Amino acid sequence: DHHLYAKLEKCQFYQTTIDFLGHRISPEDIAMDRDKIEALNTWQPPRRVKDIQRLLGFANYYRTFIPGFATLTAPLTWLLQKKVPFQWADWEQQAFQSLKEVFMKEPILKHPE
Numbered sequence: 001d002h003h004l005y006a007k008l009e010k011c012q013f014y015q016t017t018i019d020f021l022g023h024r025i026s027p028e029d030i031a032m033d034r035d036k037i038e039a040l041n042t043w044q045p046p047r048r049v050k051d052i053q054r055l056l057g058f059a060n061y062y063r064t065f066i067p068g069f070a071t072l073t074a075p076l077t078w079l080l081q082k083k084v085p086f087q088w089a090d091w092e093q094q095a096f097q098s099l100k101e102v103f104m105k106e107p108i109l110k111h112p113e
Contacts, residue, residue, distance in 0.1 A: 052076050062103070072095065075091045
């Protein structure tokens with residue numbers, strides 16, 4: 001009645017690990033998609049507010065993998081305020097580098113037992 005169809009060539013059966021919405025899911029854990037993380041490694045420091053919004057939007061998607069995410073990204077989030085002039089200084093650069101380093105460690109979430 002609901003006309004739900006699946007194409008056989010698009011189906012995968014008996015998989016122990018799948019990639020789904022930017023995550024690699026296995027019976028043991030959930031990890032970030034390695035290709036997405038590699039893309040972050042090539043990002044240059046933001047030059048304008050739009051660049052920070054793009055970076056934080058990407059990072060926010062994976063925030064559950066990053067302990068202390070809000071504290072880590074606070075210097076970058078500060079620059080998004082309308083009353084704050086955009087000035088990229090050491091504090092912001094350090095936050096940017098720290099964020100990239102945390103992602104490069106590829107944190108993993110374990111399933112509860």
